[in-house]
Amino acid sequence: MRAQFVLQEIWIGLRRNLTMTIALVVTVAIAMALFGTGVLLKMQVDKSNNYWSDKVEVSIYLCNKMSANPSCHKAEPTQGEKDQIEAQLKAMPQVADVTAETQQQAFQRARERFKDTPGFSDTIQVGDIPDSFRVKLKNPKEYQAVVAQMQGRQGVDQVINERAILEKFFKILGGLQWAAMIIAAIQVVAAVLLVANTIRLSAFNRRRETGIMRLVGASNLYIQLPFVLEGAIAGLIGGIFAAVLLGFSKVFLLGRLQQNLQFATSLGWLDVIQVIVFAMCFGVVLCALASFLTLRRYLKI
Amino acid sequence: MIHFDNVTKVYSHQSRPALQGVNVAVEKGEFVFLVGPSGSGKSTFLRLILKEERPTQGGIHVAGKDLSKLTNWKIPHLRRRIGCVFQDFRLLPNKTVNENVAFALEVIGKPRRFIRKVVPEVIDLVGLEGKSHRMPDELSGGEQQRVAIARAFVNRPMVLLADEPTGNIDPATSIGIMKVLDRINRTGTTVVMATHDAAIVDAFRKRVVELEDGRVVRDQSRGVYGQAYGGV
Structure with a gap:
């Protein structure tokens, strides 16, 4: 009974603000995909860095x-x-x-x-x-002395410090990672605002129902749960789209990077799945929390 | 059942108190008319019973519970023992009569079997047998108010609060509504009804508590509506 009732309420809520829900899903998807890409890049850099630091x-x-x-x-x-x-x-x-x-x-x-x-x-x-x-x-950081002594020595053509070359790549990757993270952070702010707005509309649309629920003594949990789950479900759908985008990110961005830059280590699907799960949980918790905090303002108990 | 002990309520944005030193005791099974002009404090009185508002001063006991000691967490449990009926019915327009009444039980987590058993009983009690699958907009005002009463009573509350239940209904139909409220009162439920309807108060001859400018100016068993506003 309870579950059926709550699910029905959520469905009504999501359907009534379809456009807001779509906007929310898209924003969450982009935020989580960028966030995940940032994390993947960071993992790639760290992993490669570790690998190379004893091989350079x-x-x-x-x-x-x-x-x-x-x-x-x-x-x-x-x-x-x-x-x-x-x-x-x-x-x-x-x-x-x-x-x-x-x-x-x-x-x-x-x-x-x-x-x-x-x-x-x-x-x-x-x-x-x-x-x-x-x-x-x-x-590996103390290469200077070796380079200085060998450079220009009789019989030596070139001294190449591999670390210096790698560091350039890592810098580029680090920059990409930060760019992705910053855009993700902005998107997260947008997502929170959208959740707040969606839930506010939802609470307004359903003020009759919630008013009666309050009156007949429904518990706060019962009144709030449909709204919080509404946010969480929008977050989850966004997260699923983000997962797909992250899959593309792995294949097209990191995959190409690995091919072209001869990385010794590649991130496996296991790493990507970890990031996806983390990003989805983050999206769901973010939306649920934002809904809950919004409710405290717009739904009188 | 309801005890107001020297209750004063001042709304924060108003200087004049909505209620001032009100002492009223309503015992179990009583039927009380709350009368007085608009702004005399009738609605505040009802809202205080539901703990929708807190008194500025004084103590309120409802069903043996001191409301000042009731945590927010427990307020829903208080409200489950109090039924409410309003002038504007407050039905859900997209639900049938049956669903509107069942809603009150669904949202407090009652089992489906129980709901299926008690909802038709209450619909019969308020005199709507055979109309349980109608939508609210297919019903007359009086019938809609009966649905609202059914919803308020379906959980067998100890107290039924009615805020101008006949305010939107023609006099002939109002008598029918009053008979339903009387029937509910006879089951042992305490009924407090705020009203402007002099004819009804005079016809039923129940206890009358009259408020004026937030004070109790009359508390009379088997009373009438009053000289100042009644009669016409």
Whole structure:
């Protein structure tokens, strides 16, 4: 009896302000989708950051015949010079580990890495990537000293700090994340105002019913529940749309990002589902709470 | 059943009190007419019983409960023991007679089986047998008021408050409404009826409490409407 009555009241309420309900659903959907996208981007950045922070290396590329650096004189360093460089690197206090990679190994690795783009991998040749030392740092942030000592040293072509490159990408992603979050926050404010307005209209439309309910001694819960659930259901429908949008977000935004930027870690559907569930709960609670607070103003007990 | 102990009510935006030092005791099973000109405090008196308003001073007891000690949480339980009828009926236009009466029980969570049993009984009691599937706009004013009385009485309240129940109804039909209220009173329900209807007060000869400018100026058992406004 109770459940049927409450559901009937909710249905009447939602149907009577159909346009407001639609506006509310759309706003909630956009807010939650943007919010979720922000969270997903943050998860992506954090995850990649973690992954990379113990994998980023300073790569020291040695001269070879194709080097553009004039100090190389288009010649490879001798084995003695290579050993010297390696010894110097190993002696530095910041360095955790040094691995030498030959042209042959570098070639193999590049082929492997770009195997999905055959047009590119076919054109790679041995010698395109020179011999190099991959230096693992004890603390990835202390790359400066290594870079400074190796830059311009005899036999060294280029010093590339991978972290600096990654940080650029992370900055872009971080910016996207904040943009999404800020727009989401504005949408949340709009959603709260819309809930307040919808519930106010709903309370006005049903003032006869609520007046009689009050008079015959219906409990406050009984009077308020249909309104609060009305808000919550609008929030839930918005959340379902947001879930669909987040699915698109995962496939088209993060999926493309992963393809193009060679992220080592990808967010699985499990992460996305977590975010979706969280966003939906947030939407429902937000709308229910906003309804409840509005009722306190417009529904006299 | 209803005890007003030196009750004064001043509305915040008015300087003149709506009720001033009112002492009235209504016992179980009584029928009381509350009379007096507009603005004399009749509606305030009824609203105080329902705890829709709080007295500025004085104490009110209804059905053995001190209203000043009643928490907001408990107000609905008080109102379940009080039925209300108004001049403007206050029926739900999109529900049938049956549904309007059942609504009062649905919203306090009564089981469906109980509702199905008692609603037809009350509809018969107010004299609307055979009309339970009509919509309010298909009924006359008198019939609509009977529906409102049925709704007020369906939960068997201890007190029935009626605020000008015959105000929108022609005199002949009013007698019928009064007979229904009298029948309810005979079941042991206390009835307090605010009215302007001199003919009815004079015909029924029940207790009369007269208010003027917020004071009780007359409290008379088997009274009449009064010289100043009655007669015509």
